Amino acid sequence: MPAIEHLTVGSTDPPPVDGKLRLYSMRFCPYAARVHLVLNAKKIPYDPVYINLITKPEWYTSRIPTGKVPAVVVEGTDLYESLVIANYLDEKYPENKLQVDDPLRKAKDAILIESFGKVGSIMYKMYFNDIDTETFDQFLAALDDFEKELATRGTTFYGGNTVKMVDYMLWPFFERMGSYAVPDKPQFKIPEARFPRLTKWINAMIADEAVKQHYLRPDQHAHHLNMRKAGTPDYVIIE
């Protein structure tokens, strides 16, 4: 598949598309993926514009104070920060409400999403350094809390018996976890015996329609990551 165009230095911001919400994204970014998932789940028509985060367009950095993706344009205003955008979309667009109504459950979900930071920082280390057994063990230990949480909740999804906001906010990071084990390192696969509920959740998430529309396989994530680590980032999605 040809590379997905990611706009870079010297580009111009494409004009808005009528009736579609503008989303600035990067095809492999887990934070941007959160917003793709919410838009897909709520069937909101959108127009993604992809940004090269290594050599960012000048117009993008001068516009979005963090310089990061995702960002959306709403009534002429730029919104950024993935959780802010996700909650905004959920409140603004009624179809398929993703936040739970009960304030206490909603607060617990927010804490769970926040607590993923511990797993995320280990993942980040494994992304950009060679993965080793000690770090992978720390990673699995941090994941134990997420297995336990599914047991405590007693449902297939963190959100209950259907996919909710908390699931979509966590999912993009889980989608990328399988990429450590490819192509030739099966010892870095998440062991199903230790994580039976998480394994079931992962399979159920892959089958979700909104996830399917943005899903990439572990080897596809691994390809992008390997190219980036080699100093030649590309945006080709291998078939």
Place this chain on the structure above:
Amino acid sequence: MPAIEHLTVGSTDPPPVDGKLRLYSMRFCPYAARVHLVLNAKKIPYDPVYINLITKPEWYTSRIPTGKVPAVVVEGTDLYESLVIANYLDEKYPENKLQVDDPLRKAKDAILIESFGKVGSIMYKMYFNDIDTETFDQFLAALDDFEKELATRGTTFYGGNTVKMVDYMLWPFFERMGSYAVPDKPQFKIPEARFPRLTKWINAMIADEAVKQHYLRPDQHAHHLNMRKAGTPDYVIIE
């Protein structure tokens, strides 16, 4: 005034008080202050228990995964993270709704609170090192955005013509800014000429009833900070 008791190593968790929400706090912590303000503004009866953050009680660290304040106990569940607690309380208790209803304004408020991090990290540097002119200039430059934002919004408060959630989430950090200028460093006072709207906002916030109930003067904050920097943290509020 005698020192406010802050529980430490070897203590036990006091039993809950009937009809009052348990808040774990530290009297000088800006994040904990956010929750005090929301509780005050909504007139929710609460029972504060103060934690010594230098020598934390074992029961506290084994209970709250972050080991930080604030935390509240709700229906037998511990909630932590100041923004999560603030939003939970606002949704659960109807009196004096603090979040704005419009999803776009709410999203912009969330981004504004998030963007305070830049000011906050400079403040943190100035707290624990000797303050110097260069750092103070960076601090003022970061504050410019907050002056500008009040101009853009065209209201006394960030929340509009009355104090809203965004104001209470920002306020605790502003309450502490005056402590740099005391006792003998007037050059580190926020200049009113450069920040006319912020100055007006600060004065209006100090006059707010919920703020008054938790307010400490700059010299009171400075006293705690100086004791802490000297290695002898105390919790005396000087008169």
